[in-house]
Amino acid sequence: MFSGGFDSIGKSLIYIGVIIAVIGLALHFGGKYISFGRLPGDIRIEKENFGFYFPIVSSILLSIVLTILLNLFTRR
Secondary structure (H helix, E strand, C coil): CCCCHHHHHHHHHHHHHHHHHHHHHHHHHCCCCCCCCCCCCCEEEECCCCEEEECHHHHHHHHHHHHHHHHHHHCC
């Protein structure tokens, strides 16, 4: 019924785990050097009783990086 389906699910879970670990390490150790979330182009409005933050450039950059990574791992 599944003819090798669980092998591919296992490999996918390993890849996802490695990617999450690498991202976690980069955020933990690179937090001083990488100002992700404070890039030029991110929208920040702060007033007395109001704060609005929209990380548009950070979101675009994250989307590009994830697209490249997923294309590398899913091509056959």
